[in-house]
Amino acid sequence: MAKSATKKAKGPSADPNAGKTPLVEMKDISIAFGGIKAVDHASCDLYPGEVVGLLGHNGAGKSTLIKILSGAYPRDSGQIFVDGQEATVANPRDAKGYGIETIYQTLALADNVDAAANLYLGRELLTRWGTLDDAAMEAETRKVMGRLNPNFQRFKDPVKQLSGGQRQSVAIARAIHFNARILIMDEPTAALGPQETEQVGELIHQLKADGIGIFLISHDIHDVFDLADRVTVMKNGAIVGSARTEDVTKDEVLGMIILGKCPDGAIPGPGALAA
Amino acid sequence: MSDIQQEVEVKESALVKFLRATEVDTRMLGMIAALMIIWVGFHIYGQIFNGYGAFLTSRNLWNLSVQTSSIAVMATGMVLVIVTRHIDLSVGSLLGVTAMLMGVIQAWVLPKYLGLGHPMIWIITVVFGIVFGAMIGACHGFLIAYLGIPAFIVTLGGLLFWRGSAWWVARGETIAPVDQTFALIGGGPYGTVGATGSWILGILVCAAIVLALYSGRKQRIKFGFPLRPMWAEYLIAGIGSAVTLGAVLVVNSYPWPKGIVRRYAEANNIEVPAEGLFISHGFAIPVLVALAVGVGMTFLATRTRFGRYVFAIGGNPEAAELAGINTKKMTMMIFALMGALTGISAVIASARLNSATNALGALDELYVIAAAVIGGTSFAGGIGTIYGAILGALVMQSLQSGMVLVGFDAAIQQMVVGGVLVTAVWIDTLYRRKSV
Numbered sequence: 001m002a003k004s005a006t007k008k009a010k011g012p013s014a015d016p017n018a019g020k021t022p023l024v025e026m027k028d029i030s031i032a033f034g035g036i037k038a039v040d041h042a043s044c045d046l047y048p049g050e051v052v053g054l055l056g057h058n059g060a061g062k063s064t065l066i067k068i069l070s071g072a073y074p075r076d077s078g079q080i081f082v083d084g085q086e087a088t089v090a091n092p093r094d095a096k097g098y099g100i101e102t103i104y105q106t107l108a109l110a111d112n113v114d115a116a117a118n119l120y121l122g123r124e125l126l127t128r129w130g131t132l133d134d135a136a137m138e139a140e141t142r143k144v145m146g147r148l149n150p151n152f153q154r155f156k157d158p159v160k161q162l163s164g165g166q167r168q169s170v171a172i173a174r175a176i177h178f179n180a181r182i183l184i185m186d187e188p189t190a191a192l193g194p195q196e197t198e199q200v201g202e203l204i205h206q207l208k209a210d211g212i213g214i215f216l217i218s219h220d221i222h223d224v225f226d227l228a229d230r231v232t233v234m235k236n237g238a239i240v241g242s243a244r245t246e247d248v249t250k251d252e253v254l255g256m257i258i259l260g261k262c263p264d265g266a267i268p269g270p271g272a273l274a275a
Numbered sequence: 276m277s278d279i280q281q282e283v284e285v286k287e288s289a290l291v292k293f294l295r296a297t298e299v300d301t302r303m304l305g306m307i308a309a310l311m312i313i314w315v316g317f318h319i320y321g322q323i324f325n326g327y328g329a330f331l332t333s334r335n336l337w338n339l340s341v342q343t344s345s346i347a348v349m350a351t352g353m354v355l356v357i358v359t360r361h362i363d364l365s366v367g368s369l370l371g372v373t374a375m376l377m378g379v380i381q382a383w384v385l386p387k388y389l390g391l392g393h394p395m396i397w398i399i400t401v402v403f404g405i406v407f408g409a410m411i412g413a414c415h416g417f418l419i420a421y422l423g424i425p426a427f428i429v430t431l432g433g434l435l436f437w438r439g440s441a442w443w444v445a446r447g448e449t450i451a452p453v454d455q456t457f458a459l460i461g462g463g464p465y466g467t468v469g470a471t472g473s474w475i476l477g478i479l480v481c482a483a484i485v486l487a488l489y490s491g492r493k494q495r496i497k498f499g500f501p502l503r504p505m506w507a508e509y510l511i512a513g514i515g516s517a518v519t520l521g522a523v524l525v526v527n528s529y530p531w532p533k534g535i536v537r538r539y540a541e542a543n544n545i546e547v548p549a550e551g552l553f554i555s556h557g558f559a560i561p562v563l564v565a566l567a568v569g570v571g572m573t574f575l576a577t578r579t580r581f582g583r584y585v586f587a588i589g590g591n592p593e594a595a596e597l598a599g600i601n602t603k604k605m606t607m608m609i610f611a612l613m614g615a616l617t618g619i620s621a622v623i624a625s626a627r628l629n630s631a632t633n634a635l636g637a638l639d640e641l642y643v644i645a646a647a648v649i650g651g652t653s654f655a656g657g658i659g660t661i662y663g664a665i666l667g668a669l670v671m672q673s674l675q676s677g678m679v680l681v682g683f684d685a686a687i688q689q690m691v692v693g694g695v696l697v698t699a700v701w702i703d704t705l706y707r708r709k710s711v
Contacts, residue, residue, distance in 0.1 A: 072597055093599040108597045112590035112657035113583070121587055122598035124580050131578040135498045158590075 015244075017047045021084045023213040024100070024182050029068055029078030038064045040237040041078075041270055046182065046213040051204060053228035053245075054217045055257055061237040062217050063105060066184050069215075070102040071095035082182075093122075099181035103188055105217075107171040111160035115152075116141040118159055119174045144173045148203070164191035172200070176207065183207060186217045201227055221253055235260045238271025296507040302651050302706065306666045310673060317677035329680045333529035337556055340526070341462040341627065343672040344561035345370075345620040346639065350646040350664035351572040352616035355582075355609050357647055358589040360656035361419065361426035363610065365433030366617045366643055369411055370636030371441035373621035377404045378450035378631025381457055397457035405618035411437070412614020416607035426610075434640065441633040451630030461626030462559035464535045470527045473557035477523035481516040488512055527555040561623045565665070568619065573661040585609060589657035645692075646671050649699045653707075670699075 022045040031039045039061045046052050054062045067073045069080065071092040080087045082098045089095050095102070102108075109118050116137040125133040125140070138155055145152045149169040159167055168191050175183055185204075189197040204214060204227050218224045224231065225245060232242040233256040240256045247265030255261045262268040294301060314330055322328035329335055349366050356363045381400040389396055411433075418429045452458070459466035468476065488508055495502050503511075531539070531554040539554070540547045576582035584605050588595040596602050620639075625631045650667030652659030674695060678688045 070597070091599070092597050093601075096599055102597070104597065106593075108591065108594035110587040110590035110594050110598075110657070113586055117583060117587070121583075121595070122600050124583060126580070131574075132580065132583060135494050135500070138500070139498045 017050070020047055022046060022081070023048050023050075023083065024069070025081040025084075026065070026069060027079045027081065029065060029080075030076050031064060031068060031073060032076060037237050039068065039075075042234065042237070042239045043078075043269070044232045044239065044242065046215060048181075048213055049208050049211045050230065051208055051214045051216055051228045052242075053224035053231040054215055054234065055221060055224060055231055055253065056219065056234035056240075057257060058219055060219075060234040060257075062219075062234050063186055064237075065234070066102070066186060066215060066217055069095065069182075070100060070184055072102075096122075096178070099179065100184065101175040101178065101180035101182070102184040103171050103175045103186060105186040105190065107167055107191075109159050109167060109171060112158050114158055115145065115155055115162075115170045115173075118170055119144065119177060121174070123178065140177075141173070144177050145169065148173050148199075165193065165196045168192055168196070172203070176203075180212060182213050182215075184215045184217070187219075188216070189218075189223055197223075221250055221257065225250055225253070232269075233257055235271050239269030240271045240273075241266040241268040243267065296504050297511060298503060298507075299511075300660075302703075303660075303663065303666070305706070306650070306663065306670065310666065310670055313670065313673045313677060317673075317681055321681050325681060330677055333525050335676070335680065336525050337529045337559065339669075339672060339676055340562045341559045342676060343669050344462075344559075344565040345623045345627070346642050346646055346672065347565045347665045347668040348568045348616050348620045348623065349613075349639065349643040350650070350668045351568055351661045352613040353643050353647040354572075354650070354652050354659040354661055354664045355576065355585050356426075356613050357644070357652045357654060358585055358656060358659045359606065359609055360589060360592070360654075361606070361609075362644070363415070363426065363430045363613050364640050364644075365415065365430040365437055366613065366620075367636040367639035367641075368434045368437035368441065369408060369614065369617045370621045370624060370639055371633060372437040372444065373404050373408050373411075373618050374625035374631045374635045375441045375444040375450070375633060376407060377401075377621065377625060378453060379444060381454045382450050382452075392455060394456065396454045397460075400454065400457055401460070401622050404622050405615050408618025408621065409611045409615035412617070413607055413611035415614070416610030419610065420603040420606035438633075438637070441635075445631075445633070447633055449630055449632045453626060453629055453631070457622070458626050458629050460560055460564065460622055461624070461629065462561045463627070463629075464531045464556060466560045466626075467526075467556045467558060468560070468563065469557040470555035471557075473523045473527055473555070476558060476563070477519050480519045484515040484519070485512050523558075526558050529556045530554060531556065561627065564619065564623060568616065569661055569665050572616075576661055581605075581608070586657055589659075591657075642668075642671055645696045648703075649696065651703060653703075670695075 025043075025045040027043050029039055029042050030037065042061070042065055044052070044054070044065075054066065056062045064073065068075045069089065071089045071094050074090060080089050082100075087094075087098055089098070089100075110121060116134065119141050120137050125136045127133045142155060145155075149166065152166055152169065154162060154166070159170055162170070168188070172188070189200050192200065204216070207214060216224050216228055228245055230242060230244050231248075231253055233240040233253065235257065240260045241262040243253070243263070243266030248263055252263040252265065255263065256266065260271060260273040262272040318328040318330040321330060349370075353363060353366070377400045380403055381396050385393070385396045385399060415426075415429050415433055418424050419426045488511060492502060492508065530536075533551065536552050536554055537547065539545075540552060545552070576585065584595065584600050587598070587600065588602055588605060592602060621636070624635055628635065646668035647659065647664045648654070648667070649670055650660065650663030650665070652664060671692070674692055675688065678691060683691070
């Protein structure tokens with residue numbers, strides 16, 4: 001409590017990103033399904049080499065907001081900027097064109113084909129005859145998977161037959177293999193054991209060091225708090241607020257998630273409880 | 276622990292080791308076994324009850340191959356349709372209307388402008404049939420993909436619509452005969468490649484098998500992937516070549532009927548010796564068309580992006596969409612391809628009949644779907660093979676003509692086919708549950 005009291009006096013700390021252009025900026029995004037406003041005038045941004053945790057209850061609109069960025073849902077209104085330039089993201093192909101890669105909560109793997117086919121799905125390597133170069137794709141997949149999950153050997157099996165962790169590593173491999181600049185991880189550790197979760201943590205540090213911006217989505221604050229530089233909290237489709245993790249405590253963030261109450265260390269959004 | 280492991284290893288007996296070394300699909304082995312049982316079964320049944328086994332004769336096997344062609348061509352397309360979790364109930368009717376239009380074009384329209392028997396007539400007709408089929412298929416695909424109407428409904432509507440149109444094209448008239456060259460595509464004694472042609476084809480196929488195995492092995496060595504043992508490579512090449520050359524022997528041992536030989540001899544001023552002239556049929560042209568379609572479709576399904584996307588969409592449509600695949604366009608293209616193949620089948624079927632009738636292709640959709648499903652295509656999507664569908668078509672046709680040969684009642688025939696279809700899918704379900 002004492003710690004939070006000192007922070008209360010300070011307010012939000014100086015922004016280390018001040019003056020920099022955000023890697024990606026979503027402005028005033030809205031989408032409604034039927035009468036339900038799943039995302040209501042939400043804005044958020046992400047800088048190079050930064051991890052932003054996007055938090056909220058199940059149904060708060062995190063996954064929907066992020067699916068707009070990855071091109072899976074067409075937004076009703078709002079703008080997306082990449083490197084300060086307005087971007088047209090109408091479908092997943094557009095998003096990939098901007099270097100936005102996504103690891104979906106459901107993993108979005110084609111269960112009936114093997115790891116290499118999933119890794120290269122939509123971006124197959126071709127021979128000079130225009131046919132699939134399966135051998136080259138498998139060889140590359142062996143390399144990537146060798147880095148991510150050295151024990152993985154089941155390259156010929158359909159991914160349906162793999163364990164949860166193995167499937168997860170295929171999904172992760174697919175997202176990072178194509179020089180992603182912006183990585184969206186939706187509940188990336190949901191299917192993982194403690195050791196594999198730790199590996200994902202290490203991977204995030206490594207990607208961060210390479211200057212990749214990462215959106216980390218979770219309903220569990222503990223997953224995110226230690227990895228993220230900033231957190232942005234959503235409730236009922238609106239942004240409650242966003243804060244640097246060093247300016248707030250876990251309890252305060254929980255307050256944001258559950259009550260929509262914005263602490264002094266955070267910058268309040270439109271969804272914040274009126275003080 | 277180690278004891279159990281050892282036991283498992285011992286149990287992994289010669290057969291399992293053999294299957295792993297040759298990388299043969301066990302499902303395919305099962306289907307070939309079923310086919311052999313059907314063939315031998317009908318032959319023995321005929322020997323016992325009719326005093327004459329008619330099934331395993333070169334004449335019957337040759338006819339069987341021709342009868343299978345039309346269904347087999349469409350079944351290869353149906354695999355892709357079912358793999359993407361759709362269905363096409365309209366292929367029989369579409370075949371009918373395409374055949375009718377081709378009949379009108381080659382018998383009524385083109386001879387007026389080009390003269391009867393002009394060599395361009397059959398080419399224009401065939402191209403028209405394939406393009407027309409593809410366009411109708413694309414229309415179905417458009418309604419399914421972009422307007423969101425379920426494939427079952429669109430093609431059920433198509434089944435009625437195109438059957439009606441087939442009648443409407445010529446007010447129910449039968450159009451006959453078709454163009455002479457066109458008729459060759461349907462088989463018949465003249466629509467074959469003869470003994471020498473069959474041998475040349477057979478040898479080319481054997482060479483292709485060896486070449487494919489060789490380049491496959493080279494590719495694996497290049498990337499350091501596990502190899503088949505050498506004996507397995509030789510065995511596969513040997514069996515493949517033996518089957519090919521065996522088929523050549525069978526079709527070459529089926530001679531032209533005496534009447535045809537006499538007419539042919541008269542036309543070409545050949546003296547017919549007293550013991551008769553032995554002129555082999557060789558492979559029928561529709562069979563070669565079906566095999567070429569099978570090879571082309573296998574290539575498309577396994578070696579190209581198009582095929583990869585078909586299977587990815589079948590496995591998880593949402594994932595395919597998220598991976599950036601234009602699933603709507605793919606759906607439309609798959610149905611257009613199905614339509615084009617139906618056009619090819621319409622050519623084969625009407626050429627074989629030497630006429631176009633509005634009932635041509637009736638109930639074909641059910642045989643085509645049955646062939647695909649017996650061949651291991653799963654309605655859950657994502658699973659199916661082209662060669663499986665062709666084997667499935669052969670199984671269906673073998674049952675059908677086998678029962679005719681041994682003299683089963685028409686009613687019994689339908690009951691047996693229905694029963695076999697359900698049983699085959701049940702066995703397949705058991706197999707899948709065990710293997711996954």
